[in-house]
Amino acid sequence: MKKLALGLAAAATLAFAGAAQAQGYPTKPITMIVPFAAGGPTDIIARVVADHMSKTLGQQIVIENVAGAGGTTGITRAVTAAPDGYTIAMGHLGTFSAAPATYPGLKYDPINGMQTIGLAGGTPILIVARKNLEAPDLKAFVAAVKANPDKFNEAHAGLGSVSWTTCTLLKGILGTPKINAVAYRGTGPALNDLVSGQIDFMCDQIVSVSEQVKAGTIKAYAIASAQRSPALPDVPTTKEAGLPDYQIEAWNGIAGPKGMPKEAVDKLVDALDKALNDEGTKKRLLDLGAVLPTAEERTPAGFAALIKRDADKLTPALSAASKQ
């Protein structure tokens, strides 16, 4: 027993000495909180990016999944943690831009109450419909929906999800809150019912639906980005198809608590930039359907501006929807 105690004490001393000797940030593993269950789109992007960032930083970035309340539980934990640079989070459009309007009792302020690091990637949003819906293009679809909003069923993956957020924005722009919203647990089951024709349309990220569109089991009306996607070059943008107001992207980005040391922020920004320039990481993100962020969006200020811009865009539609 005595020997064991001595050994432990020696090990502890060594560990302390190690910590004291190391220079500058980071001296120990960094926790990146992913506010969703393991395996979701955000989780996968986080793991891809963190894998390369760990190499640059010389310390492991450990992914910790803290799911709950549309991702706000995990973000709350991250932005209220000690601002030492060892706790950061990967959030998305929902947790950073939409959450203040969706969750009235939100315990963090994405605009003023956290330190943004940078954008990791964006994903275009598509308006897709069951293959035998009459409307041949977006204009006809918009006209049909506006004429009889009550006759249409829209699918989404639950309150606060990307599909719900983007579709609520679409309904706000069209002025058709009366469309029947059918909630599913995840986009998989929702897509299944879209393919089998139980529901009429939904808005979702390109990566979930592109193969179905290519195979012709569902049809895509438009992509809500500025440019067409190389994955689906035949699908027009909302601007081309006659609904220029509907511009939205689902994105994922990194942030931490306010008051982090400048050294930590700089090193994280640099590591993220290096990860996004790495060929292997780039290819994996592109395969996941992501659009790589611009140089501006990779900076804390650029990312903060994006959060603010999308929050301004979403808040009116989301507030109206939750008042219903």
Place this chain on the structure above:
Amino acid sequence: MSLNQIERAQGLRVRSTQDMWAGVFMIVFACVAVFMAWDLPMGSLRQIGAGMLPKSIATICGALGVILALSSLRYHGEALTPWSWRAVVHVLGGTVLFALAIRGFDLGPIHVPSLGLVIAGPLVVLFSGMAASDRSLKELVIFAAVMTFGCALLFKYGLGLPIPLAPWLLGI
């Protein structure tokens, strides 16, 4: 006079304390649920509200509880057996101690930092292990150390789970 008639002549009395309390248990649960869900809207059939299912299922629970309690007055059944409070306190207490220690907690003025697996592991093994009637403290202490070490290796390094080991000592 058959046994049935003798029983009947004795009228209604609690013939199974287990079923009686089981019925009461269901009724209490139903009442709590109805009370909690009181403000939730029922909605309509076309657009079911958040409160419709909790309230209707709770009502069914309550009704089943009433039937169960009433049937205990007619049918014979088992009697309640005493609880083993010692086991409850140690096993569940040990688990709660683990929950409190692993990441630390704040309770009013009390602030406990994240103690990690190095503390939480032995806590749960030692505290719960005391529940066994044939316990031996020395054996338990060694076992707690071995288990904690083994679990740290297995979960933290083998499976790579982000579980804190001893943030106050090792920084991880």
Place this chain on the structure above:
Amino acid sequence: MAEMMSHLAVGFGVAFTFQNILLCFTGCLVGTLIGVLPGVGPTATIAMLLPITFGLDPTGALIMLAGIYYGAQYGGSTTAILVNIPGEATAVVTTLDGHQMAKQGRAGIALGTAALGSFFAGTVATMVIAALGAPLTRLALLFGPAEYFSLMVMGLCFAVVLARGSILKAFCMIALGLLLSTVGTDLETGQERLTFGIASLSDGIDVAVLGMGVFGFAEVLRNLETPEARDVVRAKIGRLLPNWSDIKQSINPVLRGTGIGAILGILPGNGAVLGPFASYTVEKKIADDPSRFGKGAIEGVAGPESANNAGAQTAFIPLLTLGIPPNAVMALMVGAMTIHGIIPGPQVMTKNPELFWGMIASMWIGNLMLLVINLPLVGLWVKLLQVPYRLMFPAILIFCCIGIYSVNNQPADVAFTALFGLFGYALIKLGFEPAPMLLGFVLGKLMEEKLRQALIISRGSFYTFIDYQNRPISLGLLIVAAIVLAIALLPAISKKRDEVFTE
């Protein structure tokens, strides 16, 4: 047929490379390990191992990840049999008779039967995927919200049959399970329901938390009550592997279980969960002596375990042929595929034949490996039962604590498991059985979701469930439900009438 053979030849060519066999073995080993450890599920493990697969080619990566998935299904039954802890909802049924067998000193036979049954089911399911994958896909598309709701109603009627004792108490438990399933944020309106304002309840009660509490913890509490009983269990070891008469007794249940599981596994929205329950119900209903069930009947292990494994495997069909993930693990496989540049969809089969058929072939190899890994381990597991209980239960508790914590990295979940342990202990004391409650809980969430979807789509008309022209499947399922319920209720009612006022 010839086409299928040539496809499988391609597949085995891919799967039988040294690297892929090694990856398959690694996956199966890791899967077995996490299956045995309570709490740590395949979803979290696959997600964590995802970056490790970056360096591999897509086929190898997917072979390893798939190995983890079905390895976990094997491992889960071990914990269910040995210590009465269902790692996942599908293992609940295995605890009923499997743990009873262990208590009678037949743990080895239960484990062996589970392994052999699973291997057989896995083999058949692999062939089903290879031969019928594409046509069976249509089945998934026939199931809309209304059909789903009727399927869940049928599942709940099965739960009544699961009960060992009083039918009335079984009804109570199902209703209680349904009630617990409504806890959490409402999917449609975002309102908090029955959460008592506690943040960690806002996403509902995790099935692992509830299952581990009412089964595992409550079992520990019950065992601590009677120190003598558990030592008797330890004394008996008995035969290690099933003998010929055990196998003969299990053949038919395995065949039926495989069929039931394979069909339910294809359905989207986690239809595979129903497989073991349905198989158990069938076995109990057609048995000569149903009263043996719940007391260590080998059919009650063989059937459900086969159904579980068959369903786990055929759940790949919607993913591989439609590109639609039917459950959380499959959703993760979509991520794993896309990360390697393959977007699952209707075209995977033609665009990446080596990957498609290689993966299918590796499933069979994986099942064989699991048998090779698991049968020798049976002796080890049974020896584990000889650890004195005074050390065994603290070990169970620390594994459960770490496992539960790692699901969401929330300490509150651990505390809630303790609370549900108390709840489960109260249920035991009151003569309630937790199995129907857990089924009610699992089905409750799906049922409410599907009911609301169906009624929104039908604009509030219940006729949609019995619309024989447009939805014959839904009507058929409801009729089966009614028949099952009648069969279960009638003898109970007449029996109760005889029992009035007699001791």
